[in-house]
Amino acid sequence: MGLKEEFEEYAEKAKTLPENTSNENKLILYGLYKQATVGPVNTSRPGVFNQRDRAKWDAWKAVEAKSKDDAMSDYITKVKQLQEAAAAN
Numbered sequence: 100m101g102l103k104e105e106f107e108e109y110a111e112k113a114k115t116l117p118e119n120t121s122n123e124n125k126l127i128l129y130g131l132y133k134q135a136t137v138g139p140v141n142t143s144r145p146g147v148f149n150q151r152d153r154a155k156w157d158a159w160k161a162v163e164a165k166s167k168d169d170a171m172s173d174y175i176t177k178v179k180q181l182q183e184a185a186a187a188n
Contacts, residue, residue: 106135106171109178116178117185122154128177130158134170139163 100108113128133140140160145152162170 102168102171105175109175112182113174113178116181117188120181120185124177124181126154126158128174128181129155130160130162131165131170131174131177133159134162134165135167135174138167 110132113132140156140163142156144156144160147153162173165173
C-alpha cells in the first residue's frame with residue numbers, strides 16, 4: 100500500500116476517534132490533513148471574532164514547512180497514537 104492510500108485509510112479512521120479527543124489533537128490532525136491535501140496555507144488568517152477558524156488556520160500554518168508526504172506520514176502516526184490512547188482507556 101502506498102503512502103497516499105494509507106493516508107486515506109487513516110483519514111477515514113480519524114473520523115471514528117472518540118468524541119473526547121482533545122481540541123489540541125484535533126487541530127494537529129486538521130493542520131496535517133490540510134498540509135497533506137492542499138499544501139501550504141493559501142488563505143488569509145480569519146479575523147479575531149472567528150476563533151474556531153482562526154485556530155484551525157493557525158494549526159495549518161504551523162506545519163506549512165512540511166512536505167505533503169511528511170504531513171501524510173505524521174498524520175498517520177498521530178491517528179495511530181490517538182487510537183492506541185483511546186483503546187487504553
